[in-house]
Amino acid sequence: MDALRELGNFLRxxxxxxxxxxxxxxxxSGSRRVPGLRREEVAQLAGVSVDYYVRLEQGRTRGVSDTxxxxxxGALHLDADERDHLIRLARPDRTAAATGDRAAAVRPGVRQxxxxxxxxxxxxxxxxxxxxxxxxxxxxxxxxxxxxxAARNLARLHLLDQEIxxxxxxxxxxxxxxxxxxxxxxxxxxxxxELRRLVGELLDGSAEFRRHWEQHAxxxxxSGFKRVRHPQxxxxxxxxxxxxxxxxxxVSLLVYTxxxxxxxxxxxxxxxxxxxxxxxxxxxxx
Numbered sequence: 001m002d003a004l005r006e007l008g009n010f011l012r013x014x015x016x017x018x019x020x021x022x023x024x025x026x027x028x029s030g031s032r033r034v035p036g037l038r039r040e041e042v043a044q045l046a047g048v049s050v051d052y053y054v055r056l057e058q059g060r061t062r063g064v065s066d067t068x069x070x071x072x073x074g075a076l077h078l079d080a081d082e083r084d085h086l087i088r089l090a091r092p093d094r095t096a097a098a099t100g101d102r103a104a105a106v107r108p109g110v111r112q113x114x115x116x117x118x119x120x121x122x123x124x125x126x127x128x129x130x131x132x133x134x135x136x137x138x139x140x141x142x143x144x145x146x147x148x149x150a151a152r153n154l155a156r157l158h159l160l161d162q163e164i165x166x167x168x169x170x171x172x173x174x175x176x177x178x179x180x181x182x183x184x185x186x187x188x189x190x191x192x193x194e195l196r197r198l199v200g201e202l203l204d205g206s207a208e209f210r211r212h213w214e215q216h217a218x219x220x221x222x223s224g225f226k227r228v229r230h231p232q233x234x235x236x237x238x239x240x241x242x243x244x245x246x247x248x249x250x251v252s253l254l255v256y257t258x259x260x261x262x263x264x265x266x267x268x269x270x271x272x273x274x275x276x277x278x279x280x281x282x283x284x285x286x
Contacts, residue, residue: 004059007089011057013216014076045075061090085218090186106131118272120256126185127156140273159206167229175208180219233267
């Protein structure tokens with residue numbers, strides 16, 4: 001994914017969602033060929049020349065200042081996640097992390113932490129790869145140790161896997177959240193070939209993912225709820241929290257929880273009753 005090409009697509013998608021009349025321009029009564037704001041209108045709102053804004057959409061961003069990017073973000077009503085994404089796309093050489101195709105490393109301390117958590121817990125990388133897990137997570141999702149390494153990926157499991165995917169009824173919501181995460185990852189790692197291949201698989205295999213990807217959804221998701229039809233425990237609605245490790249920016253901790261006294265809490269206690277850590281290891285030869 002070329003960051004500068006993505007920059008143009010992202011900016012066009014964001015000006016297309018703003019109604020001209022909401023920001024003081026005439027709607028045009030059908031004279032507009034495309035929805036949303038024109039380039040010259042965005043330039044006027046941002047206080048830059050039309051030529052400068054056109055060059056920004058074309059990816060000619062050399063020397064673009066924080067002041068200009070902030071002004072464009074304000075003109076397009078970008079939220080904090082979208083503003084950060086704009087900056088990463090506009091400055092790929094300055095902001096891109098140098099992980100390439102490498103998998104993020106999981107420190108022994110993180111693995112030990114997973115061992116002590118009784119709830120289902122996963123260490124996930126920037127591509128949503130499952131890097132390490134505990135036994136309750138296997139009981140909730142699948143036995144990750146039995147999967148080939150490439151299949152240990154939450155996006156593939158939720159949106160492409162024919163056995164596990166149907167257990168999650170809110171497929172469209174999941175697809176939107178996956179897109180929001182992977183869009184940000186693509187901005188941070190524009191030269192990541194494995195990420196490009198993953199996105200290609202999801203575009204080919206998931207209509208929901210494809211629709212949200214074309215809309216350039218961008219969102220950092222740190223908490224929420226997920227419904228699952230568990231084959232043994234039945235229908236569950238679980239809360240989840242995602243937190244990043246300050247010294248491991250490409251590794252996040254995902255933990256599923258439930259309110260005390262609920263059927264979900266009872267189910268999670270059952271999962272932790274089979275507690276024994278399943279550490280990440282090389283996939284079996286098949």
